[in-house]
Amino acid sequence: MTGTPAEVRERFRAGLRVPTSGYCPGWTQANLLSLPKADAYDFLLFSQRNPKPCPVLDVSEPGQRSASIFSGDLSTDLPAYRVYRDGEFVDERSEVADLWREDLVTFLIGCSFTFETALLEAGVPVRHLDAGSNVPMYETNRECRPAGSLSGPLVVSMRPVPAELVATAVRVTSRYPAVHGAPVHIGSPELLGIADLATPDFGDAVEVRPGEIPVFWACGVTPQAAVMRSKPSFAIAHAPGHMAITDVRDAEFQIP
Amino acid sequence: MTGTPAEVRERFRAGLRVPTSGYCPGWTQANLLSLPKADAYDFLLFSQRNPKPCPVLDVSEPGQRSASIFSGDLSTDLPAYRVYRDGEFVDERSEVADLWREDLVTFLIGCSFTFETALLEAGVPVRHLDAGSNVPMYETNRECRPAGSLSGPLVVSMRPVPAELVATAVRVTSRYPAVHGAPVHIGSPELLGIADLATPDFGDAVEVRPGEIPVFWACGVTPQAAVMRSKPSFAIAHAPGHMAITDVRDAEFQIP
Incomplete structure (x- = not known):
């Protein structure tokens, strides 16, 4: 808008x-x-x-x-x-x-969301934008480093990226460390403890098409997970x- | 060593x-x-x-x-x-x-000091390393953003860079935001309130040769200036x- x-x-x-x-x-x-x-x-x-x-x-x-x-x-x-x-x-x-x-x-x-404009400019499609839906977000099995009274799991957002554009997505988002930066995980959602990409913990599921790799970025919902814990x-x-x-x-x- | x-x-x-x-x-x-x-x-x-x-x-x-x-x-x-x-x-x-x-x-x-290795690798000489002395540091007329009880001036370190390598020095150090990153000021020390490069507030003076530009990076002595203030x-x-x-x-x- x-x-x-x-x-x-x-x-x-x-x-x-x-x-x-x-x-x-x-x-x-x-x-x-x-x-x-x-x-x-x-x-x-x-x-x-x-x-x-x-x-x-x-x-x-x-x-x-x-x-x-x-x-x-x-x-x-x-x-x-x-x-x-x-x-x-x-x-x-x-x-x-x-x-x-x-x-x-x-x-x-x-x-x-800050680096999504940069992804689009680099020719990397952003599925949830095309779908007009919210980005899918997942709690993971990775723990954040605790601080004082606060602890909690890492939450990630996921964008499916065509295999040939994964390196571009890494390169582009690396340049934005203040907005989560490079992905924390590429492919193999099960290693993050995500059993089913179709049932995100927050936001909306998106289609992952053949030849696309799920790419995971650290997500700013992590603080809310720490609040809940x-x-x-x-x-x-x-x-x-x-x-x-x-x-x-x-x-x-x-x-x- | x-x-x-x-x-x-x-x-x-x-x-x-x-x-x-x-x-x-x-x-x-x-x-x-x-x-x-x-x-x-x-x-x-x-x-x-x-x-x-x-x-x-x-x-x-x-x-x-x-x-x-x-x-x-x-x-x-x-x-x-x-x-x-x-x-x-x-x-x-x-x-x-x-x-x-x-x-x-x-x-x-x-x-x-973290990015000095990267500067050397990119062919940018680091004068105080060649001289075996401490880097020159200066209090400036720029104020930091205060927080609670803390306020103070920005302190900078200075390295003289040959004019044709200033852009390289910017590019290389930009990649290290966690260690002060890109310069905060290039040339014109008087605009930072530095009257005389030969008398640093901390560290040792270094020679600035003809054709070299003094390049200023934010310095981790800034917290000590805030303590003093x-x-x-x-x-x-x-x-x-x-x-x-x-x-x-x-x-x-x-x-x-």
Whole structure:
């Protein structure tokens, strides 16, 4: 969908509730996690120790409803939110303004949607974009490095890539370490503990055609998996695939 | 100097006190900052907000004398340390074992020495290596983004690069974002507030020859400048240029 980030955020604030893959191409999308200040050090350390799934792009001040890369309202301008209490997913809603707290620190975390534009430009098709669906995401059998009270499994997103384009997909996404970077795993989903690609833990299944290899990237839903495992008293996150659209261009995160 | 990281650390533990540029080529060197746990969140946030000067490679548990990328003793195995009390530089010593505290959190921060091997391989001369001296470092007039109680100026290291190789130096170092990455400034030291390249704030001056451009990279001494400005009650750091030699290969930090 076209429009500036501010325009698109306004539509989300007005109630539009859709996955954001393909929205505002060229503008960086971000995962959101808001935690009480008491848990903020542990999460920042968790992200430092797990930079592939948790590349932190920005951190708000406690209670702040915006961030330096997000001039909108963090509590209303995403298409959908998930609310966790003691690690329990208790609600999914289109805004969380009434739940905001003065001690909430918000983390904006890089999202693989950022490199999808670069993949398309390099001629690598992105199936879930063609299908108009959400990217499939899976919990894996790989553990993140714990930090303080936080631990949890690595969550990955998957894109089927034609075998002859896998190397291109690696090369292109390697250049975006701040948005998950190179794949963590290529082929052999069973080695990640994924029994069936057709039943993702988050998002929508996509077709994997003959001659295509499932390619797995670290996913910014990993923090939510850590919340579910580690049970902080309170947390707000984006609904998987329903991201924060920031005021920063993807090109800012390209290396070199 | 040749030898494994463990062997070289042992020599430093025994008292050898030299700048580490050129030591253990291929093995990653790191800046050290140890702060009381009470200041750790502010510093981790400072580093997230200032990733070019403060790329955190590893964080210890409180009181821990090693780290996952450093199997030696953090309190004895660097060639020299600086001790700060209330932001005041009070002592430089070859070890700090007796000053270690159970609440100290140690941050290991990427160092530009890592990309010097890559510069040499690309045919870019590194003057301070040829001269056998420490790299020159300068405080600048650029402010870091503050975080909590921490603020301070950007510190940079400088290498003179022949004009025809400046683009190569940018390209090569861009691939190492975890160790300061691309230069922050090329030429025109006066725009950084550096009045005289011959009088660095840290390290040794080097000759800038005709046809050479001074190229400036963000420097891991920046955290020490923040300590001096922000005055946490206690801090230990490496002596500038006298780094922690880790157990990780430089290649780990190369993108893509």
